[in-house]
Amino acid sequence: MNIKSFTTANTNQKIPVKGINKLKQEQTQIISQVTSVSQLSDVQPTDWAFQALQSLVERYGCIAGYPNSTYRGNRALTRYEFAAGLNACLDRVNELIATATADIVTKQDLALLQRLQEDFSAELATLRGRVDSLEARTAELEANQFSTTTKLKGEATFTLADTFGDDTETQAVFNNRVRLQLVSSFTGKDKLFTRLAAGNIGNSFADELGTNEGRFAHDGAANNDVIIDRLHYVFPVGEKLKVTAMASLGAHHFYADVFNPGLNTGGGGTGALSRFGERNPIYRLGIANSTTGIGFSYKLNKLIKLEGGYLAKNGSDPSSKAGLFNGNYSAMGQIVVQPAKRFKFGLTYVNGYDPGDGTFAFGGTGTNFANGLLPGTEERRINSNSYGVQAQFDISPKFSIRGWGSFTDVDFNGGDAEIWNYAIALAFPDLGKKGSLGGIIAGAEPYAGRLDPRPADFTNDTPLHVEAFYRYPVNDNISITPGVIWLNAPNQDRDNDDIFIGTLRTTFTF
Structure with missing residues (x-):
């Protein structure tokens, strides 16, 4: 799933992305929130991620397209772009939970999230430990590095x-x-x-x-x-x-x-x-x-x-x-x-x-x-x-x-x-x-x-x-x-x- 075009529903602000130079100006424009997946001209019902996009657009409202009504789902995204898009959707989910929009966020959804959190608690703890260790090592390298410029x-x-x-009379040397x-x-x-x-x-x-x-x-x-x-x-x-x-x-x-x-x-x-x-x-x-x-x-x-x-x-x-x-x-x-x-x-x-x-x-x-x-x-x-x-x-x-x-x-x-x-x-x-x-x-x-x-x-x-x-x-x-x-x-x-x-x-x- 490509999340390069995620926006927050309340601000409609497009997350900056890196792409082909000729698309830079187009990518910085702001458009209205997509309310239906059919508004994305390059997304077809036969696409393998169609149902996921349909759910994110029509149920949670945290997907936006490009100004020419395209989604460009085959383009690559960076880890920063993925994090920004994921954060936008999570903010939207939190907003829906806070306003108790039951018809959108059901009790079954909340139970599913809680169960997933419990099932993957060990993996999350391991990942958190590895991140903490990496941060500590990075801090040590920065504190003891030879030079920031050399x-x-x-x-x-x-x-x-x-x-x-x-006619040569040399000796072997090391x-x-x-x-x-x-x-x-x-x-x-x-x-x-x-x-x-x-x-x-x-x-x-x-x-x-x-x-x-x-x-x-x-x-x-x-x-x-x-x-x-x-x-x-x-x-x-x-x-x-x-x-x-x-x-x-x-x-x-x-x-x-x-x-x-x-x-x-x-x-x-x-x-x-x-x-x-x-x-x-x-x-x-x-x-x-x-x-x-x-x-x-x-x-x-x-x-x-x-x-x-x-x-x-x-x-x-x-x-x-x-x-x-x-x-x-x-x-x-x-x-x-x-x-x-x-x-x-x-x-x-x-x-x-x-x-x-x-x-x-x-x-x-x-x-x-x-x-x-x-x-x-x-x-x-x-x-x-x-x-x-x-x-x-x-x-x-x-x-x-x-x-x-x-x-x-x-x-x-x-x-x-x-x-x-x-x-x-x-x-x-x-x-x-x-x-x-x-x-x-x-x-x-x-x-x-x-x-x-x-x-x-x-x-x-x-x-x-x-x-x-x-x-x-x-x-x-x-x-x-x-x-x-x-x-x-x-x-x-x-x-x-x-x-x-x-x-x-x-x-x-x-």
Whole structure:
């Protein structure tokens, strides 16, 4: 029985309901009390609740219809609406009892109500006890809650890993990385992200292997020192514009679409194994713990979204060749086009500048020739223009194809370089179990296709990066991810032996 249209007979005031937007105005109008069920055009004698409605309308007079003489008995109602309607009818019954309207409320009705009360006294007492217990627990939670505006999220990742190859001499290691993130909201639509991080994973095996290729996505923390590695404030401006202000660990991927959901977790321990597997390295230009900046995302229409931002790697440093506008910066613009629900692509442009502090890099990915370029470039001004394209095609809820590619043209005093990277990624959500994730990424991390002047040891062989992993959820809070990364022609040199990185990652989230 739908009680969404209950009114009190003495006030004829319609109980507010939630419904379809086009009916809001109609629902707020007040009409006369229905005196016969035949006045409701959409209630037929063949309806299963016809007799109940007839009794409530013609015997108790506590049902009203909509202004167009409909009842809409197939629409859903909330618990609040049910309570309001039930209360209206009970008020009407009490009124009839008080006025001793015997022809409407008979002694048999009163006896029936009394018998029902006695028969269900135990159930009512149990329900009352459960409600009292729930109220007490709610009061305790409210009195002892962490914050009315802030939620605490945590992630602890333990990694067992080693490398294998004819020319590798690393040892098996067991590392950890912990994140605690406070997410605060002051208006209900904004978010303040304050994240603490600690760990001892460092830069994975980069020092031992002599390359940033294959670095783990969640590495970076060292010596178990606790730091604030993210401090961002995200807020809307109107209905279509979202702004992200970054005071620490600014990066383009925090405000822009990177077309790789699930695999990209912002350096988390639940996505791809490697930094390269998370997203196109073009989004890593300008990233550092010291980076400050601002970014925006503007939804132009259902088809197109515009994104852009400005990052200053030493934006909080007032010294020479630093600050917001006199130091290393990275400015990005991106257009996202989604012509279909399951397909979208983006075009990205990044302009970068380095005043000569030697920090030109692709955020811990790529070969040595692609990061730092020539010896001595730390004393040279570097200008770079990067162009990227990426796409995502969700073939089904359990299979998605993503891909990207980018080209970076670099000019510095006395030389120039061309840097390339590209990849294709396959994602398999809920593979074998709900909440699981399988992934395969194959491509080339950033490498210098051309470098002028050309060092004597320079080679421009294409370095191949292939990784595969499977995240298995033990439960809602624990997952285990075995995986392997294969590096062919590391440091863009085929004479270098292949490197295999094996890992078993366990992640706790709360």
